[in-house]
Amino acid sequence: MNTINPNKLHHSKWTATRPEHKEKHFLVTQLLRDDQEKVVEVILEAVLTRRAFTLPWRELKNDKTWLIGWQ
Numbered sequence: 044m045n046t047i048n049p050n051k052l053h054h055s056k057w058t059a060t061r062p063e064h065k066e067k068h069f070l071v072t073q074l075l076r077d078d079q080e081k082v083v084e085v086i087l088e089a090v091l092t093r094r095a096f097t098l099p100w101r102e103l104k105n106d107k108t109w110l111i112g113w114q
Contacts, residue, residue: 044104044105044106045103045104045105045106045109045110045111046104047100047103047104049074049081049082049100050074050082052071052074052082052085052100052103053071053072053073053074054070054071054072055070055071055111056068056069056070056111056112056113057069057070057071057087057103057109057110057111057112057113058109058110058111058112058113058114059108059109060106060107060108060109060110061108064092064094065091065092066089066090066091066092066094067091068089068090068091068113069087069088069089069090070087070088070090071085071086071087071088072086072087072088072095073085073086074086074100075097082100083099083100084097084098084099084100085097085098085099085100085103086098
């Protein structure tokens, strides 16, 4: 299980353990916060294709799906 501080996720780098559409490396481009300013979701952008999608930040804790940094 990856240890993560959600407030420090902006511009962090991630590697998908099961790449789809040749998208393996990702960058967190934005943090989405709730009314109490807590991070609830992140926007990940694929480095290769620039495709972006929204993901609950806690999903990044799953080391079977995501690895910290570019591997």
